[in-house]
Each structure stands twice: as C-alpha cells, then as structure tokens.
Amino acid sequence: xxxxxxxLTIHAALDGLRxxxxxxxxxxxxxxxxxxxxxxxxxxxxxxxxxxxxxxxHAADSRLAQGDDAPLLGIPLAIKDxxxxxxxxxxxxxxxLENYIPPYTATAVARLEAAxxxxxxxxxxxxxxxxxxxxxxxxxxxxxxxxxxxVPGGSSGGSAAAVAAQMALGALGTDTGGSVRLxxxxxxxxxxxxxxxxxxxxxxxxYGSSLDSVGVLAKDVQDAALVLGAMxxxxxxxxxxxxxxxxxFAAAVDGSLAGVRVGLPxxxxxxxxxxxxxxxxxxxVAQLEALGATIVPVSLPNTDKALSVYYLVATAEASxxxxxxxxxxxxxxxxxxxxxxxxxxxxxxxxxxxxxxxxMLGTYALSAGYYDAYYGxxxxxxxxxxxxFARAFAQVDVIACPVAPTTAFRIGEKSDNPLEMYLSDxxxxxxxxxxxxxxxxxxxxDAEAMPIGLQLxxxxxGEAAILRxxxxxxxxxxxxxxxxxxxxxxxxxxxxxxxEIA
Amino acid sequence: xxISNDEVRHVAELAKLALSxxxxxxxxxxxxxxxxxxxxxxxxxxxxxxxxxHVLPLENMLREDVAQPSLPNNAALANAPxxxxxxxxxxxxxxxxxxx
Numbered sequence: 278x279x280x281x282x283x284x285l286t287i288h289a290a291l292d293g294l295r296x297x298x299x300x301x302x303x304x305x306x307x308x309x310x311x312x313x314x315x316x317x318x319x320x321x322x323x324x325x326x327x328x329x330x331x332x333x334x335h336a337a338d339s340r341l342a343q344g345d346d347a348p349l350l351g352i353p354l355a356i357k358d359x360x361x362x363x364x365x366x367x368x369x370x371x372x373x374l375e376n377y378i379p380p381y382t383a384t385a386v387a388r389l390e391a392a393x394x395x396x397x398x399x400x401x402x403x404x405x406x407x408x409x410x411x412x413x414x415x416x417x418x419x420x421x422x423x424x425x426x427x428v429p430g431g432s433s434g435g436s437a438a439a440v441a442a443q444m445a446l447g448a449l450g451t452d453t454g455g456s457v458r459l460x461x462x463x464x465x466x467x468x469x470x471x472x473x474x475x476x477x478x479x480x481x482x483x484y485g486s487s488l489d490s491v492g493v494l495a496k497d498v499q500d501a502a503l504v505l506g507a508m509x510x511x512x513x514x515x516x517x518x519x520x521x522x523x524x525x526f527a528a529a530v531d532g533s534l535a536g537v538r539v540g541l542p543x544x545x546x547x548x549x550x551x552x553x554x555x556x557x558x559x560x561x562v563a564q565l566e567a568l569g570a571t572i573v574p575v576s577l578p579n580t581d582k583a584l585s586v587y588y589l590v591a592t593a594e595a596s597x598x599x600x601x602x603x604x605x606x607x608x609x610x611x612x613x614x615x616x617x618x619x620x621x622x623x624x625x626x627x628x629x630x631x632x633x634x635x636x637m638l639g640t641y642a643l644s645a646g647y648y649d650a651y652y653g654x655x656x657x658x659x660x661x662x663x664x665x666f667a668r669a670f671a672q673v674d675v676i677a678c679p680v681a682p683t684t685a686f687r688i689g690e691k692s693d694n695p696l697e698m699y700l701s702d703x704x705x706x707x708x709x710x711x712x713x714x715x716x717x718x719x720x721x722x723d724a725e726a727m728p729i730g731l732q733l734x735x736x737x738x739g740e741a742a743i744l745r746x747x748x749x750x751x752x753x754x755x756x757x758x759x760x761x762x763x764x765x766x767x768x769x770x771x772x773x774x775x776x777e778i779a
Numbered sequence: 780x781x782i783s784n785d786e787v788r789h790v791a792e793l794a795k796l797a798l799s800x801x802x803x804x805x806x807x808x809x810x811x812x813x814x815x816x817x818x819x820x821x822x823x824x825x826x827x828x829x830x831x832x833h834v835l836p837l838e839n840m841l842r843e844d845v846a847q848p849s850l851p852n853n854a855a856l857a858n859a860p861x862x863x864x865x866x867x868x869x870x871x872x873x874x875x876x877x878x879x
Contacts, residue, residue: 380850380854380857381850473835487832513842516837516840582819582820586820588817596794603795605867606867607858607859610860610861616870616871624795625796625797625798628796634806634810638810640790640794641782641814651814651817657829657830658820660831695809696816712834
C-alpha cells in the first residue's frame with residue numbers, strides 16, 4: 278500500500294478510482310497539496326489551475342459513479358505551457374505571451390480531457406521550447422528533483438520535474454530535438470516522443486514544424502502507453518497527421534523479448550560520453566539480451582552530422598514560425614507609433630536571448646546567398662540521416678543507445694556557451710530529423726546519484742515495439758521505482774534554499 | 780566563418796528584431812562559432828541526394844470544400860493589443876501618417 282496517493286502510477290490510480298478506494302477529488306487534492314509544498318523549491322509550473330482541476334475532478338467522480346470507464350478518468354496531469362488551453366493562459370515560457378489566453382484547445386489536450394484527465398497546471402519550459410535545461414524560461418528556472426543545484430533538462434523540464442517530484446501522475450511535453458527524452462533522462466522518469474504524425478500538432482505553438490512532436494512524461498512505461506493511446510490518431514485539423522488509427526498501446530506493452538532484434542549503434546558509444554552513462558546503458562543492453570533479445574551491431578554513419586543539420590533546419594523553421602509574434606493579433610506590443618518600429622521593438626523586447634539567437638541563425642541560413650550552403654545542404658544531409666535509420670531498421674526491430682552523453686549538469690554551467698548547450702542534444706536530434714519514435718527509460722544512476730536514461734528508438738509508427746522492449750526491461754529492473762527524497766525537512770529543501778539563481 | 784556586426788544588423792532587420800549594440804556583438808561571435816561547427820556539412824557529398832523537407836509519406840491532404848464553424852469575431856480579437864470595428868488595428872505604416 279503506498280504511503281500517499283501521490284506515490285501511485287496512473288494505472289494503479291485508475292484501479293483505485295474504479296474500485297472506489299478513493300475519489301478523483303481526493304487524488305487531485307493530494308497532488309495540489311504536494312504542489313503547494315514543493316513548488317517554491319522545484320518551480321515546475323508557470324500556472325497552477327486548482328479551481329479548474331477540482332471542477333474537473335468532481336465531474337470525473339460523477340462519471341465514475343455512473344460506471345464510465347474512460348481511459349484517464351479522474352487522473353491529474355500537468356500540461357506543458359506550449360499546448361493551447363482555451364481559457365487558461367498559455368505563455369510558451371515567453372514574456373511575449375505573458376497574458377495570452379487561447380480561444381481554443383490543442384487536439385492532444387482536448388483528447389485527454391475527453392478521456393477524463395484532470396489538468397493541475399501548465400508546466401514550465403524553455404521559451405518556445407528552445408533549450409536543453411529549462412533555464413531559458415522567462416518565468417523561473419526549474420530545479421531537478423534529484424538535486425536542486427542541477428537542471429531538469431529541457432525543454433519540457435517543468436513536465437519532467439512535476440512527474441519526478443510527484444506533483445502530477447504524468448505530463449505532456451513536446452519534443453523537437455529531444456525535449457521530452459532529455460528531461461526524462463535527467464529526472465529519472467519515462468518519456469516518449471512518438472513518431473512524427475502520430476499525435477496531432479493542432480494547437481501546439483510551432484517551433485520547428487517538420488520536427489515537433491507531442492509526447493508523454495510518466496512514472497512507468499504502462500502509464501506512458503496509456504496517455505499516448507488516449508491522444509494519438511488522425512486529426513483532420515493537422516495536415517501532417519497520419520491517417521492510421523492508434524493501436525491499443527497499453528495492451529501492446531506485454532510480451533516476451535524472444536526473437537526481438539536490438540541494434541547497438543557504434544556511433545553512440547564515443548569519446549565524450551560520461552563513463553557511468555556508458556556502463557549503465559551497456560548493462561541495460563545486456564539485460565535485454567538476458568531477456569531473450571538478440572543484440573545486433575548497427576551503424577548510423579551520419580550521426581555526427583545530425584546536430585548541425587538540426588540547428589539549421591529547426592532554426593530556419595523557427596524563424597518563419599515566430600514571425601507571427603508581431604504585436605498585432607496577440608501578445609505583447611511595445612507600443613511604438615510606427616508599424617515597423619513596433620515590430621522591431623515588440624520582438625526585440627518580447628523574446629529572450631536564446632529565441633532571438635535561433636531566429637537570427639535561422640534567418641541567416643535562409644537569407645539570399647546562404648540558403649543553398651546552409652538550409653539546402655542541411656535538408657540534403659537530413660535525407661542521409663533518414664536513410665541511415667531505414668537501413669538499420671531493415672536489420673533490427675529497435676535501437677538501444679544513451680539519451681544524452683552525461684547526466685544532468687549544474688544550473689548556470691552551460692548558459693554562456695550556446696554550442697556547449699546544444700551538444701546535450703547530440704543523441705536525440707537524429708530521431709526528430711528522421712521522424713521516427715523513441716523513448717527514455719530509467720536505467721541507473723551515476724556516482725552522484727543522478728539518473729541515467731536508456732534510449733530505445735523504433736521505426737516510424739513503431740511505438741508498440743519500443744514500449745514492449747522498455748516494459749520488459751522495467752519488469753526486470755527497479756530503476757523506474759526510485760523517487761527523490763523531498764519535502765520541507767529534507768536535505769533537498771535545505772540545498773534548494775542555498776542555491777543562488779540569477 | 781566570421782559574421783560581422785554589420786551582417787548581424789542586416790539579419791536582425793530581416794527578422795525585425797531590435798538589438799542592442801551588446802547583443803549585436805554577442806550574436807556576431809556566437810553565430811560565427813555555431814556556423815563554424817556546421818561547416819562540417821560542406822564535406823558531405825550530396826551531389827545526388829534529394830532534400831528532405833518533411834518525413835511523411837503524405838501529400839496534398841485535402842478535405843471537402845465545405846464551410847465549417849470558425850472562431851467568432853470577438854474570440855479572434857480577444858487577445859489583440861489594438862482593435863477597431865471588429866478588425867485588428869495596426870500602427871501607422873508611414874512615418875508621417877496623419878489623421879487622414
């Protein structure tokens with residue numbers, strides 16, 4: 278029996294709700310109370326929505342009483358603040374949208390609400406999802422629940438921290454170059470980035486439109502499968518949404534690994550990978566082999582080009598997408614009396630440093646005289662990266678590798694050197710460029726007790742395979758059950774108080 | 780690759796971003812470093828490689844050309860900094876715009 282309702286997984290909470298052991302209102306109040314206790318230390322949220330949450334919980338309890346078995350009925354979740362929520366401000370972590378209240382709801386969120394979700398709040402993030410640490414939020418720096426002096430990863434750092442700190446049973450994040458998997462790895466939770474086209478992008482404020490995916494952060498693989506299943510599937514409002522119906526991911530997680538071929542790409546075990554990360558990932562691969570999988574060496578030879586391709590393609594797309602923030606239709610307006618001067622000042626003052634840097638880089642890569650050398654070239658090398666994965670998946674069912682070269686770094690450690698920060702994404706960006714799916718599952722800790730993630734990559738629309746392998750791994754290990762020690766009397770609280778954040 | 784302060788100002792004007800002098804010099808050195816890193820792409824032979832603008836096997840996703848409900852006017856305007864007579868209002872386009 279768990280000591281508290283906030284210790285539960287989603288699937289255990291659903292069992293308890295359906296059996297009448299507790300109500301959604303009790304479950305929601307427990308999470309809101311935990312947020313009230315820990316939020317000053319963790320800063321996982323931009324907006325907490327207690328009244329809305331309790332109203333949704335009451336509605337869920339009425340539906341439960343009528344025997345409704347909607348897949349997430351009464352479950353408190355956090356939503357990354359880049360997904361539009363009608364009537365609840367959606368800032369994208371940016372000052373430029375500080376007072377923006379969307380007139381409609383993103384499809385991913387609307388589907389979870391239809392499935393009975395209770396939204397506890399909008400999670401903190403790097404501004405417009407641009408970052409690997411959540412230090413680029415205009416509102417707060419989220420702290421890692423395992424160590425308040427370290428980053429939670431980014432850009433979905435608030436979502437990952439909220440799950441790790443048990444302030445929500447799960448969360449939605451988004452992943453353009455690793456923004457679900459990296460914080461999942463750094464915070465010791467499960468994070469899945471589905472295939473491009475699997476989950477509708479309607480209502481997701483766009484960063485890199487050919488790369489953006491809505492994903493899930495959860496306490497275990499079964500929970501991630503449940504949430505993904507509730508929001509996946511075709512949406513006529515997104516022309517890049519695949520027509521496929523969503524399979525029953527939660528049912529697909531069970532199964533033996535006998536005969537499953539796991540590829541090990543040599544390019545992901547290179548100099549610069551923290552030894553503890555390599556040891557943990559290789560041990561996880563050995564565990565998969567012990568469970569019946571066949572390990573096959575594979576090569577993804579263009580891996581070392583992926584980061585350059587990503588930062589040209591994503592920033593080029595961002596420079597076009599963020600042109601909409603001009604102080605005319607929504608958001609902050611600087612109030613200059615000339616239209617063009619108002620564009621310049623609104624954007625110059627409204628955007629933070631990293632967003633401006635990426636708009637500048639993308640504009641440069643698209644500008645006359647440089648388009649072919651940078652953007653055009655990057656799109657061609659993207660083809661080679663995509664072909665690498667196609668060749669590998671002709672030989673294997675899934676690919677196993679690290680999520681990131683290191684565990685969570687210290688707050689402020691990489692803020693002054695953008696390129697150094699970008700290198701955190703070196704093992705996650707190839708997946709987005711190829712449009713395939715991947716997840717992070719906890720596979721150990723380093724000597725300083727920081728979590729390590731195993732990345733499992735699957736082919737396009739191959740989520741069932743990576744979920745099954747990750748679930749089998751989880752059944753054989755207990756890394757995913759470890760939670761950080763927090764609370765007002767804990768060493769965490771003392772260290773959080775003494776951490777200076779500029 | 781060395782990006783000059785003038786090139787940074789030119790790009791900032793294309794992107795309609797007001798930058799301080801400090802930001803201009805910071806971005807000049809940071810963009811130079813990032814583009815140096817990206818220069819490794821030049822060594823890749825892509826003479827016979829088509830570009831990948833997106834990864835999906837989909838094209839021309841169309842629906843029936845039938846009007847569907849859209850946002851009511853007041854909801855579409857609710858977040859606008861300035862509005863007039865049911866429209867978004869912009870600031871004067873020309874420096875010397877009068878009241879005419």
